[in-house]
Amino acid sequence: MNILIKNVRLLEESGERKDLYISGSRIAGVGEKPEGFVPEVTIDGSHRLCMPGLVNGHTHAYMSVFRNYADDLPFEEWLFGKIDPLESRMTPEQAYWGNMLSFMEMIRTGTTCFIDMHMFPQMCVKACADSGLRALITRGLVGADRNDEGGLRRLKEALDEIDYAASKPKAHVRFGLGPHAIYTCGEDYLRFVAETAADRGLPINMHMAETRKEYGDCLLEHGMSPVAYVQKLGLLDVPAILAHCVYLTDEDMEILRAPGISVVTNPASNMKLGNGFAPVARMLKEGICVCLGTDGASSNNALNMFRELGLMTLSQKGAAEDSLVLTAEETLRIALDNGYRAAGLAEEAGRIEAGKLADLILLDEEAPNFQPKHNWKAALAYSSTGYEVTDTIVNGEILMRDRQLTTIDEERVNAEIARAVKDF
Ligand code: NI
Secondary structure: OEEEEEEEEEOOOOOOEEEEEEEOOEEEEEOOOOOOOOOOEEEEOOOEEEEEOEEEEEEOHHHHHHOOOOOOOOHHHHHHHHHHHHHHHOOHHHHHHHHHHHHHHHHHOOEEEEEEEEOOOOHHHHHHHHHOOEEEEEEEEOEOOOOOHHHHHHHHHHHHHHHHHHOOOOOEEEEEEEEOOOOOEOHHHHHHHHHHHHHHOOOEEEEEOOOHHHHHHHHHHHOOOHHHHHHHOOOOOOOEEEEEOOOOOHHHHHHHOOOOEEEEEOHHHHHHOOOOOOOHHHHHHOOOEEEEOOOOOOOOOOOOHHHHHHHHHHHHHHHHOOOOOOOHHHHHHHHHHHHHHHOOOOOOOOOOOOOOEOOEEEEEOOOHHHOOOOOHHHHHHHHOOOOOEEEEEEOOEEEEEOOEEOOOOHHHHHHHHHHHHOOO
């Protein structure tokens, strides 16, 4: 489809207004009309700010069914006492609706791509195909060693899912392997996952150095930090997405600087579960590709990346007792440039330029919390609630037009979710 967004303010062009042309899945022109372009849809951009969609670097989309269900608990009790038992009773259908609920919130608050770790094969792919969102999907893997039956089954499901996606041409998805964490996977199993990822050319997506206990246990058991431990096992020899990284040594910082490694910080989840503050400002200064995620809706409890932007910058300033750490500009770089890099999309998307994928959002410039119009980057980092987003476009397809979702029946999703949680 050809879409013309007329006279829209572009975040990247220091707030200049231009016409934006989208053709098929890509941006066809910025300010300059491509030859022979005839718009099928025209959007008036005169009160709109346009920017690349946000990338949620770490979430578990199916988990929105657990939102506001298990709160104010210690980490171990939350995960092993409440969430794990419920998850083991959950059906794939419930997971599908959990995904769709998450996608409603993502589309409404300007997320166009997310990196997911899930426990329900195919459901996230199916929901992506139905909703039009872009994703990097990783099957969560847990196992003792390379002969562990459950561990092998989960790994097979991860690989089968890639074949399944080939039958869903509408799904804009890529894949990786998701070894859950060093405390849920044995050493030999982690080596095996690393070998499989290298063989298949897949990235890995893993929880890393999230809690003080994980860090301390790893030191006791393996005589090294969690980051050094997974490096030893070969997990960092493939592109790696490491969620959390709250507890790091100076040596870990060196390791994480390698190209191909992305760290995803999840400030709301870390604060809510009492896990502390990741050294985000330091990582950025060290040249580490640190991006931003929400984690699942059970430990956040929102999948709203604008809310997360604000929490990240404010918590970093507060924890460092320094108002200069993590400026609005740096905050947006983390959420945009580094997010696209983590998702493997740095070349293809993340900029409003001809030839890039049309993954864009429009925001209402006239929202009261955006007045007066002094500084758009500050408005986005400090003032935005996420619900100023009016239009969301992924791969050239309009998923929300003037605050109306076009691919998801919200009433149906809410009804299915209400039905699903009756079993809890
Ligand atoms: Ni997580």
